[in-house]
Amino acid sequence: MHWADVEAERILARSNGRITVSTGITPSGPIHVGNMREIITGYLLYRALLDRGADARLIYSGDTIDPLRKVYPFLPPEYERYIGKSLSDIPCPCGKHSSYAEHFLEPFLNSLKMLGIEPEVLLSHESYRSGIFAEATKMALDGRERIKEILESISGRELPDDWWPYSAQCEACGSLNTKIKGYNYPFVEYVCECGHEGKADITKGQGKMPWRVEWPAKWYAYGVSVEPFGKDHAAAGGSYDTGSEIARQIYGMEPPHPVPYEWIELKGKGAMSSSTGVAIAASDILAVVPPEVMIFYIARYQPTKHLEFEPGLGLLNIVDEYDRFERIYYGLEKAELEDKEEDWRRAYELSQTKGIREKMPVQVSYRHLVNVVQISPTFEGVLEILRRTGEIGELDEDDMEHLRDRVERVRRWLETFAPDSVKFSITSELTGEYDEEERAFASALHSLLESAEWNGEAIHNSIREAAQRSGISVKKGFKALYRAFIGKEKGPRLGYFFSTMERDFVLRRLKEVGEAGN
Numbered sequence: 001m002h003w004a005d006v007e008a009e010r011i012l013a014r015s016n017g018r019i020t021v022s023t024g025i026t027p028s029g030p031i032h033v034g035n036m037r038e039i040i041t042g043y044l045l046y047r048a049l050l051d052r053g054a055d056a057r058l059i060y061s062g063d064t065i066d067p068l069r070k071v072y073p074f075l076p077p078e079y080e081r082y083i084g085k086s087l088s089d090i091p092c093p094c095g096k097h098s099s100y101a102e103h104f105l106e107p108f109l110n111s112l113k114m115l116g117i118e119p120e121v122l123l124s125h126e127s128y129r130s131g132i133f134a135e136a137t138k139m140a141l142d143g144r145e146r147i148k149e150i151l152e153s154i155s156g157r158e159l160p161d162d163w164w165p166y167s168a169q170c171e172a173c174g175s176l177n178t179k180i181k182g183y184n185y186p187f188v189e190y191v192c193e194c195g196h197e198g199k200a201d202i203t204k205g206q207g208k209m210p211w212r213v214e215w216p217a218k219w220y221a222y223g224v225s226v227e228p229f230g231k232d233h234a235a236a237g238g239s240y241d242t243g244s245e246i247a248r249q250i251y252g253m254e255p256p257h258p259v260p261y262e263w264i265e266l267k268g269k270g271a272m273s274s275s276t277g278v279a280i281a282a283s284d285i286l287a288v289v290p291p292e293v294m295i296f297y298i299a300r301y302q303p304t305k306h307l308e309f310e311p312g313l314g315l316l317n318i319v320d321e322y323d324r325f326e327r328i329y330y331g332l333e334k335a336e337l338e339d340k341e342e343d344w345r346r347a348y349e350l351s352q353t354k355g356i357r358e359k360m361p362v363q364v365s366y367r368h369l370v371n372v373v374q375i376s377p378t379f380e381g382v383l384e385i386l387r388r389t390g391e392i393g394e395l396d397e398d399d400m401e402h403l404r405d406r407v408e409r410v411r412r413w414l415e416t417f418a419p420d421s422v423k424f425s426i427t428s429e430l431t432g433e434y435d436e437e438e439r440a441f442a443s444a445l446h447s448l449l450e451s452a453e454w455n456g457e458a459i460h461n462s463i464r465e466a467a468q469r470s471g472i473s474v475k476k477g478f479k480a481l482y483r484a485f486i487g488k489e490k491g492p493r494l495g496y497f498f499s500t501m502e503r504d505f506v507l508r509r510l511k512e513v514g515e516a517g518n
Contacts, residue, residue, distance in 0.1 A: 002299075004350060011257050019226065020057050020059060021059070022226070025060075026087075027062055027103075029072055031274075032281055035108075037298055040295055040299070042227070044299055059120045062121065063124050065086050068082050070083060084193070085175055107281065114286045116353025131204070135221070151242050154237055154241050168190035171196070171200070173196065175192055188200050215239060215243045219251070224256045226257040227256045240260075259303055262305055265308050268310075287409065288311075288409050289413075290319075293351075297322070300347045319366040325347070326348060329344075329348045329360075362395055362403050364391055369406060371492040371500065374414070374423070385500045389455070421490065425486065430513065431483075431487060432487075434483075434516045437471065440472070442481075442510045443470075445510055446511055455499050459496075460494065482494075
């Protein structure tokens with residue numbers, strides 16, 4: 001049984017009403033691919049619950065009231081003046097959004113739409129200021145001493161005697177770096193690091209709770225039943241452990257069903273983090289990879305499995321893997337491990353946000369399209385090549401759009417993440433010098449290709465035969481052909497590469513090589 005279905009069964013076993021699946025990411029910087037594991041994991045749990053007839057909802061809880069903690073690498077130095085202030089009150093870095101928080105939230109929420117995931121969006125600054133958190137905040141302040149005992153005993157961290165589960169927002173400078181001096185509902189008295197002293201009304205969101213208290217407060221206020229979260233929160237004495245006891249002892253509720261997940265690391269650079277600059281924005285990746293592939297990438301593996309992401313050639317491997325499982329799903333290829341086929345089929349189903357098609361969508365591999373789109377600058381030209389090589393026939397409207405989408409994403413991948421080793425362009429005229437051996441090889445290949453079948457395998461065999469006839473090493477012959485056609489000594493698989501081009505063009509260029517220097 002797929003892991004999302006296993007978790008759904010566990011959730012239903014302890015639930016007797018509406019189930020709220022919560023996900024949450026702080027928009028302190030670009031929301032990256034690593035963050036997507038949380039929202040997609042939550043979505044997969046939500047889908048599995050709906051498939052079982054559950055009354056379920058999916059929420060995204062944005063920590064927009066959180067303070068800016070430092071000047072991150074992607075920010076100009078002048079943002080130092082905003083440290084300690086709420087992300088919802090800080091100016092947008094580009095000047096096009098209402099706040100810093102919205103600047104990073106907008107592309108993320110647009111990415112969710114691309115994925116076909118539409119959660120209910122709940123932003124913490126709005127929840128505080130509209131009074132949604134008012135009761136939970138009062139209960140935390142009333143239970144201050146008990147919460148302090150919970151945090152100290154479970155986390156092993158000693159808190160100062162004057163610790164409070166709340167930070168007021170200074171009415172003078174807007175900072176959340178304040179110290180509470182007293183509490184008389186609904187007001188807390190505070191002194192700010194700027195020197196200002198004042199009162200803040202907890203019912204109007206004039207401050208916030210610290211993370212370890214705010215998390216269980218959200219469970220209570222939003223009615224959270226299940227939540228995926230990073231492995232750091234699941235560590236012994238971590239925020240889930242402390243949050244669970246606060247939920248039970250302060251809010252009188254059982255903590256949500258936990259689904260901890262491992263990080264997605266950027267290959268060779270470690271765990272993704274906006275604060276360190278080791279990250280790739282989710283919106284940038286979803287511009288180059290189909291949304292169903294991204295969901296499948298997360299759905300296929302247990303949440304506790306470490307994943308490594310590489311946006312260059314590694315991304316082609318991810319798409320290849322998805323395509324293979326798609327063929328297995330539609331019965332066009334046999335699964336290597338039959339005992340895992342049921343899980344893989346379910347992962348494929350869960351990744352299709354627009355529903356399962358009756359027949360398999362047209363499938364032209366990303367890896368091949370990388371070559372084809374560099375030969376033809378237009379979609380019509382790509383279609384012509386694919387038809388000439390027999391890879392597609394007549395396409396219905398859905399397949400045409402499916403293929404067009406892939407072509408556009410491959411072009412963007414070439415512009416943004418592709419290594420130079422896969423980039424090329426057909427040279428408009430022959431350049432470079434060719435020795436006698438290379439010229440003889442080109443002439444022999446010209447003769448063979450005049451009558452060869454125009455497909456990758458036949459052309460590849462002709463290249464090897466021409467090398468044998470002319471006495472040149474295959475390696476040297478390949479290098480000569482790459483130089484003649486793309487001006488490089490390496491490139492795509494030659495047989496298949498030539499088959500995508502017009503026979504007359506290939507023969508004409510080979511003739512030029514054979515006559516070079518004469």
